[in-house]
Each structure stands twice: as structure tokens, then as C-alpha cells.
Amino acid sequence: MPPPLPPLAACARSLAELLVVLSAARALPKGQQLHGFLLKGGHLPAIASSHALLSHHLLTFYARCALPELCLRAFLDLPAPPPAAAWSSLISSFAQNGLPAAAFDAFRRMLAAGVPATDRSIPSAAKAVAAAADSLRPPLAPHALHGLASKTPFAEDVFVGSAVLDMYAKCGNLLDARRLFDEMPERNVVSWSALIGGYADAGMHPAALWIFRSALEEAVEVNDFTVSCIVRVCATATLFDLGAQVHARSIKTALDASPFVGSSLVSLYSKCGLVDRAYRIFSAAPERNLGIWNAVLNASAQHGHTATAFERFMEMQNDGFRPNYITFLCLLTACSHAGLVDEGKRYFSLMKEYTIEPQAEHYAAMVDLLGRVGRITEALELIESMPMEPPESVWGALLMACRMFKDADTAAIAAKRLFQTGSRSSGAHMLLSSTYAAAGRHVDAALARKAMRDAGVRKETGLSWLEAAGEVHTFVSNCRRHPRSDEIYNVLEKVGEKMEGAGYVADTSAVVKDVAREEKCETLGYHSERLAIGLGLLIVPEGVPIRVMKNLRVCDDCHNAIKYLSKCTGRVVILRDNRRFHRFEDGLCSCGDFW
DNA sequence: ATAGGGTTAG
Numbered sequence: 001m002p003p004p005l006p007p008l009a010a011c012a013r014s015l016a017e018l019l020v021v022l023s024a025a026r027a028l029p030k031g032q033q034l035h036g037f038l039l040k041g042g043h044l045p046a047i048a049s050s051h052a053l054l055s056h057h058l059l060t061f062y063a064r065c066a067l068p069e070l071c072l073r074a075f076l077d078l079p080a081p082p083p084a085a086a087w088s089s090l091i092s093s094f095a096q097n098g099l100p101a102a103a104f105d106a107f108r109r110m111l112a113a114g115v116p117a118t119d120r121s122i123p124s125a126a127k128a129v130a131a132a133a134d135s136l137r138p139p140l141a142p143h144a145l146h147g148l149a150s151k152t153p154f155a156e157d158v159f160v161g162s163a164v165l166d167m168y169a170k171c172g173n174l175l176d177a178r179r180l181f182d183e184m185p186e187r188n189v190v191s192w193s194a195l196i197g198g199y200a201d202a203g204m205h206p207a208a209l210w211i212f213r214s215a216l217e218e219a220v221e222v223n224d225f226t227v228s229c230i231v232r233v234c235a236t237a238t239l240f241d242l243g244a245q246v247h248a249r250s251i252k253t254a255l256d257a258s259p260f261v262g263s264s265l266v267s268l269y270s271k272c273g274l275v276d277r278a279y280r281i282f283s284a285a286p287e288r289n290l291g292i293w294n295a296v297l298n299a300s301a302q303h304g305h306t307a308t309a310f311e312r313f314m315e316m317q318n319d320g321f322r323p324n325y326i327t328f329l330c331l332l333t334a335c336s337h338a339g340l341v342d343e344g345k346r347y348f349s350l351m352k353e354y355t356i357e358p359q360a361e362h363y364a365a366m367v368d369l370l371g372r373v374g375r376i377t378e379a380l381e382l383i384e385s386m387p388m389e390p391p392e393s394v395w396g397a398l399l400m401a402c403r404m405f406k407d408a409d410t411a412a413i414a415a416k417r418l419f420q421t422g423s424r425s426s427g428a429h430m431l432l433s434s435t436y437a438a439a440g441r442h443v444d445a446a447l448a449r450k451a452m453r454d455a456g457v458r459k460e461t462g463l464s465w466l467e468a469a470g471e472v473h474t475f476v477s478n479c480r481r482h483p484r485s486d487e488i489y490n491v492l493e494k495v496g497e498k499m500e501g502a503g504y505v506a507d508t509s510a511v512v513k514d515v516a517r518e519e520k521c522e523t524l525g526y527h528s529e530r531l532a533i534g535l536g537l538l539i540v541p542e543g544v545p546i547r548v549m550k551n552l553r554v555c556d557d558c559h560n561a562i563k564y565l566s567k568c569t570g571r572v573v574i575l576r577d578n579r580r581f582h583r584f585e586d587g588l589c590s591c592g593d594f595w
Numbered sequence: 596a597t598a599g600g601g602t603t604a605g
Contacts, residue, residue: 016597056597088598123599163600193601225602232603263603294604326605333605361605 012050019057023064031061035074052078056089063093068102081113088120095124095131103128104139119154123163130170142171146180162190169198174207189215193226200229205237224258231264238549238576240272241470259287263295270299273547273574273581288319294326301334303581304590309334310343325356332365336372337580339594344369360386364393371401372594376410392423403431408439415448426452426460427552464528464550468539475531488534492526495537499564507557527558533565533573545572545583553577559595563587 015034022031035058055078062071075082075090087110094103107125111117117125122145129140146164154160161184168177181187181195192215199208212230215222227250234243247265250256256265262285269278282288282296293316300309313331316323328351335344348366351358363386370379379398383390395418402411415432418425429452436445452459465474473482482488496504529550536546554577566573567587575582583590 050597053597059597085598090598092598118599120599127600157599159600161600166601169601188600190601195601197601223602228602258602260603265603267604289603291603296604298604324604329605 012054016050016053016057019054019061023057023061026065028065028067031058031065032070039077052086055086056093059090059093060097063097063099063102066097066099068094068099068105071102072106082115084110084115084118084121087115088118088124091121091128092124095127098131100128100131100135101139104132117148117152117154119152119157119160122149122152122154122160126160126163126167130167133171142167142173142176146176156185158184158186158188158191161186162188162194165191166194166198169194169201172202174198174202174204187220189220189223189226192220192222193229196226196233197229200233200236203236205233205239208233209242222255224255224261227255228258228260228264231261231268235264235268235271238272238467240268240274240467240547243268243272257286259285259289259292262287263289263291266292266295266299270295270302271576273545273576273583275299275303275305275581288321290316290321290324290327293319293321294324294330297327298330298333301330301337303583304337304592306334306338306340323354323356325351325359325362328356328358329361329365332362332369336365336369337591337595339369339373341369341373341375360388360391360394363390364397367394368397368400371398372404374401374405376401376405376407380410380413390417390421392418392421392425395421396423396425396428399428399431399435403435403438406435406438408435408441408444411435424455424457426457429455429457430459460552462528462550462552464532464548466532466536466540466546466548468536473532473535475528475535477528477531478526479528479531482531482535484535484538487538488531489526491537492530492534495565495568498568499561502564502568504561504564507560527555529554529558529575530561533562533575536573537569537571540571542571545574547574548576550575550577553579554582554595559589559593563589 019031019034022034038054055074058074059071062068062074071090071093075086078086087106091103091106091110094100094106103124107121107128110121126145129142129145132139145167149155149160149164161180165177165180165184168174168180177195177198181191184191192211196208196211199205199211208230212226215226227246231243231246234246247256250261255261262281265281266278269275269281278296278299282292285292293312297309297312297316300306300312309331313323313327328347331347332344335341335347344366348358348362351362363382366382367379370376370382376398379401383394383398386394395414398414399411399418402408402414411432415428418428429448433445433448433452436442436448461476463474463476465472475482529548532548533546536548540546554575559582562573562575562584564587566584573584575584580591580595582595
């Protein structure tokens with residue numbers, strides 16, 4: 001005789017736990033089976049006290065499976081009228097599972113049913129508005145939700161305030177975010193983090209740093225959220241010294257153990273050119289998540305450590321992490337930097353097996369990969385096959401390929417389509433012009449430059465900078481602004497003689513005829529990166545790599561010259577241009593002259 | 596206990 005089954009009410013907890021497991025796995029058939037069982041036997045009312053608990057997990061389950069209709073039906077199965085808690089449950093299920101439109105719809109229905117908004121439902125609604133910030137038809141203006149919230153008894157609640165503040169920040173409305181922050185009667189670490197994150201996303205790095213500093217001064221107990229945000233700012237702006245200071249501080253508070261802080265540190269050191277240090281952070285990380293795997297994978301990709309990148313991809317899967325769309329973006333970048341077309345195609349089709357829909361960014365990476373090995377027709381065919389309107393980045397990648405392979409006809413097509421996207425990129429005009437020039441079509445080149453002027457687009461100034469002792473030294477071509485300019489030009493001249501002795505010949509083919517006067521000046525030899533390296537030779541201690549950043553792509557001649565420079569001086573130069581890293585040592589570059 | 600806010604990786 002089997003022991004008698006316990007009464008169903010006693011099983012409610014186990015059933016709830018089972019639903020949580022099924023939710024996590026998004027196991028749709030099994031979950032629906034369980035739902036059916038509960039409904040069919042009339043079991044739900046039988047366990048009325050656990051009814052709401054089970055319903056909550058059912059809602060989360062269907063939201064995870066992106067099935068708002070089923071979610072709503074499970075909600076409507078609740079004994080009427082649903083209490084405010086059930087509504088909050090419904091709204092948060094949608095908001096937390098990428099269904100902002102459904103979340104807002106539920107919020108609206110709740111209000112229509114006469115249930116007032118609470119301190120539980122407003123934050124979820126704010127999250128939904130924030131998540132829909134990029135969509136063309138936002139469900140509700142941020143101001144409207146803020147207004148609604150301020151008419152409730154929760155207007156001064158710190159949870160509600162922080163959620164509304166974050167909504168403003170995510171919608172790019174930094175002025176309102178800041179005003180709310182200033183007016184809040186109570187602030188906590190979440191309010192501070194939301195504001196810092198908002199400034200960081202908007203590229204307002206000084207503001208983000210300033211708020212962070214104020215938080216420290218006001219003795220706010222910053223946590224891993226806050227620190228990861230501020231390290232991201234340092235990474236984006238390549239503020240190595242400041243980033244290292246924040247890192248040191250985070251070690252003291254043990255926040256460096258957070259995988260979120262770890263990811264941003266990996267990215268910081270990688271972006272500052274110190275990929276070995278990035279690798280060490282990763283190896284030492286006590287806890288790994290998908291973010292830190294992607295961060296280290298991207299570091300390998302950016303630094304041209306292609307084989308390492310592929311290995312990391314295998315390892316992360318062995319560790320049980322499921323790659324996401326960013327993982328594949330990193331892999332395609334790695335392939336692109338090594339010119340590995342077959343591997344790239346393999347990863348691109350592998351996305352399907354993971355049911356990850358390629359985004360425009362993945363297409364841009366594939367176009368870049370095909371283009372830089374000269375398969376321009378194939379790249380154009382891929383663009384034609386895109387299920388979405390090709391954005392600027394895709395045409396830009398094609399245009400770059402046309403420039404490399406002097407394909408003026410395709411360049412004209414790419415540029416035309418690129419400008420149709422509403423882009424005001426000066427780089428695109430310059431690429432088109434120089435492609436014409438490289439193909440010997442100097443009249444078209446001049447016309448392209450005129451078109452740029454007529455469009456009121458100014459050429460982006462080539463800038464290089466070098467950070468040393470916490471100070472950032474910025475250079476433009478041939479400038480003499482730096483107080484140590486005389487020494488810089490002297491040392492470059494001296495090294496230049498050695499370089500010529502070693503066989504360096506300045507390549508003047510990059511000097512395009514029929515270009516405007518200002519560009520001719522720039523082509524004469526002292527490109528900004530060389531000046532920055534010159535200063536590096538003077539002030540960076542022997543044995544320490546000279547790290548230089550540049551906002552444009554390094555030219556062939558400078559690339560060649562820096563190889564000779566590294567050989568003649570015995571120095572390591574790490575140059576980050578707008579595409580990737582180049583590590584020059586003993587006459588060779590890590591990119592293998594393919595970039 | 597079934598409901599609430601902020602991260603990382605491109």
C-alpha cells in the first residue's frame with residue numbers, strides 16, 4: 001500500500017517551486033501542463049490560501065515565455081476583484097520580462113478598474129516606460145507617470161522616487177532626473193546610482209564623475225552597482241589613473257568581487273591597452289557571469305587575440321553560460337580583425353541554433369568582415385538580404401571596404417544609402433572623397449568634399465592623446481600647443497633618422513592630390529599620434545608601454561613608422577585607434593598589418 | 596510570503 005498522498009494544500013509550496021524552476025527554464029509545455037492540471041481538477045480554489053502564490057508564479061512563467069495573453073488569462077482566473085497586490089504582480093511580471101507594452105497596458109487597466117497606483121506598481125510602470133524609451137510610440141510620457149506618482153501618497157517614497165528618477169535618466173531626460181534628485185526628501189544609494197548611470201549613458205562623463213565624488217563626500221555607502229557604473233565611465237573615457245584609483249578603492253571595500261564590477265574593470269584595462277591586466281582580473285574573479293565572460297571575450301577580440309577569443313567561447317559554454325547577442329558580436333569582431341571569413345560565417349549561422357535573431361549590428365560586423373578581405377559584392381548581397389532597414393553602421397562598413405579596395409562605384413552607392421539614413425558623419429564624406437581620389441577620379445573627389453561643405457558637415461579633427469600621471473595630453477597634427485613641443489619635435493627627428501637608417505621610407509601615396517589645404521598640411525609627417533608618442537618617449541619611464549589613443553583610424557604610413565620606432569627605441573607602443581588595438585614591439589605590430 | 600527601484604559585457 002503506497003502512503004496516502006498529502007492534501008493538495010500541503011503541496012502548494014512544492015507546486016510553486018516547480019513553477020519557478022519551469023519559469024527559469026522557460027519550459028512552456030511542462031508549465032502549461034501544470035497550469036491545466038490546476039485548472040481541470042478545480043484544484044486552485046481548493047487551495048485558496050495558496051491561490052495567489054501559485055497565480056503569481058504562473059504570471060511570471062507566462063511573462064518569461066513572452067506570452068502576455070496567457071499571463072492575463074491566469075490573472076483573470078483569480079477570484080474577482082483582483083487586489084492591488086495581484087495587479088502589481090502582473091505588472092512587474094511584464095516589466096521584468098521585456099514586455100513593457102503589456103506592463104503598461106496592465107497598469108492602465110488597473111487604474112481603469114479603480115485600483116489606485118501604489119508604491120509597488122508605480123516602480124514597475126516606470127520600468128516599463130524606461131524600457132520603451134527607444135520605441136517610436138512610448139506608452140506614456142515620463143512626465144505623465146511622474147505627475148501621476150506625485151498625486152499618490154507615495155510621492156515622497158524613496159523607492160518610487162528612485163524608479164521615476166531612473167526612468168527620466170533612461171529616457172535621456174537628465175535635466176528632469178537631476179531636478180527630481182535635488183528635490184527628493186530622501187535619497188539612497190539607488191537614487192545616486194541611477195543618476196550616475198544616466199550621466200554615464202548620456203556620455204556626460206564629467207557630470208557622472210562629479211556626482212560620484214559628491215556621493216563619496218556625503219558618505220553614501222556606494223555599492224557594486226555604483227562602482228561598476230563609474231568604472232564604465234573611466235573605461236569609456238579611457239581614464240586609466242582614475243579607473244585604477246576606483247579599482248584600488250573597490251578592493252578595500254571588497255566590491256571588486258562583484259562580477260559586475262569585474263566586467264567593467266576588464267573592459268577598463270582592455271580599453272586602456274593593458275590587456276594582460278584585463279586577463280588577470282578575469283582569472284582572479286571569484287564569481288563569473290555572462291557579462292564578465294563577454295567582457296574578456298571582447299578584450300581578446302579587440303586586441304587581436306583571435307585564438308584566445310575562440311577558446312573563451314568554448315570555455316564559457318563548458319561553464320554553463322548561454323551566449324547572447326553580445327557574445328556573437330564579440331566573436332564576429334574577432335573574426336573581422338583576423339580576416340577569418342569562414343569562421344565568421346559559421347558563428348553567424350550558429351546564432352540561429354541558439355535562437356538569437358541577428359541584429360543590424362551583427363550584419364554590420366559581417367559586412368565589415370567580408371569587406372576587409374575584399375569580398376565587396378558578397379557584402380552588398382548580404383545587405384540586400386537584411387530583414388531590417390540597414391542602418392548607418394552597415395553602409396559605413398561597406399564604405400570602408402570600398403576605400404580599402406578602391407571600389408569607387410560601390411562607394412557611391414554605399415554613401416548615397418548612408419546619407420539617406422540621415423547620417424551627418426564627416427567620416428563617410430571623407431571616405432567617399434578619398435575613394436574617388438584613390439581611384440584617380442579627382443573631380444568626383446573634389447565634388448564629394450564640396451557636398452560635405454554644402455551639407456554643413458565639418459571634418460572630424462584627428463586627435464591623439466596620452467595619459468600620464470593623471471594628466472591627459474591631447475595633440476592634433478603638426479600642433480605646437482604642448483609646452484614641451486620643441487623637445488617632442490627634437491626627439492621625433494632624432495628617432496626619425498635612426499628609423500630611416502633602419503630602412504623606413506615615408507609613404508607619400510597616402511597624400512591625396514586635389515585635397516583641401518588643411519588636409520595637405522596634416523599629411524606632411526607629424527600626425528597627432530606621432531606627437532603623442534614623442535611625448536611618451538620623453539615622460540613615460542623606460543620599460544613601461546607608451547599608451548596612445550586616437551579618435552580616427554591610424555594611417556598606413558604612421559602604422560609603418562611606429563613599427564620602426566618600436567624597433568629603434570626598444571619601446572612598446574600600444575595604440576588604440578577607432579577600430580582596435582595595435583601593440584608595437586621590436587618592429588612588429590600585433591595586428592599583423594591587417595586592420 | 597505572492598508585488599517595488601539602480602549594474603556589467605557592444
